[in-house]
Amino acid sequence: MYGLVNKAIQDMICKYHGEDTWETIKEKAELEDIDFFIGMDAYSDDITYRLVAAACEVLGMEADEILKAFGEYWVTYTAEEGYGELLDSAGNSLGKFMENLDNLHARVGLSFSELRPPSFDCEHTTENSMELHYQSTRQGLAPMVIGLLHGLGKRFHTKVDITQTSFREQGADHDIFSIEYEDSQDHDQ
Ligand code: HEM
Structure with missing residues (x-):
């Protein structure tokens, strides 16, 4: 999905859980090589799904939530x-x-x-x-x-x-x- 979506996920996690939690989630999703998302670049959907899965683990929440x-x-x-x-x-x-x-x-x-x-x-x-x-x-x-x-x-x-x-x-x-x-x-x- 476009980077705009991944950026919004990052923004939401930073706002509600802080920058450190975001870094942990990004690492868990094995995306440490990405310094930042570019809104108008197309990324593989896999990246978005990995971010959601990592956020579930780190935050102890269901994907649905x-x-x-x-x-x-x-x-x-x-x-x-x-x-x-x-x-x-x-x-x-x-x-x-x-x-x-x-x-x-x-x-x-x-x-x-x-x-x-x-x-x-x-x-x-x-x-x-x-x-x-x-x-x-x-x-x-x-x-x-x-x-x-x-x-x-x-x-x-x-x-x-x-x-x-x-x-x-x-x-x-x-x-x-x-x-x-x-x-x-x-x-x-
Ligand atoms: C101006 C506001 C909006 C913009 C700029 C926007 C833009 C986008 C973009 C860039 C994607 C990613 C798709 C891709 O990369 O192929 C997306 C996906 C999506 N958008 Fe919007 N969107 C907007 C508002 C909305 C609203 C209000 C809804 C309400 C239902 C919505 C529903 C969705 C859904 C469900 C997806 C997930 C893609 C899918 O189902 O396959 N969008 N949108």
Whole structure:
């Protein structure tokens, strides 16, 4: 994945657990040769997965918890790292934003030419609920999507309740989430 993702993982770990813990995690992941990640460079996915696995060992946390925390962190991280306008342009409510997310990644792909973005499809079941279909070329990132949705809920001051109803890791074609959210009014953020 692009270095931006690995940088965000580093940033989150340093912020919550300190620089020393980050160095320990980086060593455990056998990445001591990398001095720093370059946001716009494409790295092997293996590096990201190794970082998550090492963080699990060092912090004594499950991968699901780390990925959820990371998903939530990503929403504020990208907003602060130069992608605020892009986030703004994707909509000011959870429903609209999720509809526009594939467009957002397509725009990201204009500068990140090797991007392999996820794909999201929303079926709006009622005014306050949707079925979200998540498709990816990668395995194991459904917990990150749950964290991302919580991060977006905070961004839009919208309460979200998420239940995963279909699991790719259990053989389903793709992951599906059933999401209930409080009727959101448009917010100028
Ligand atoms: C402006 C904000 C954002 C930027 C700049 C951005 C950019 C990226 C980048 C660079 C990757 C790595 C993919 C690769 O290297 O091939 C990625 C992955 C991903 N993004 Fe975004 N993204 C943004 C917002 C979001 C939001 C709000 C969501 C909410 C659901 C999201 C969902 C994901 C997921 C789930 C992945 C993991 C890749 C996969 O599933 O295969 N992104 N994004």
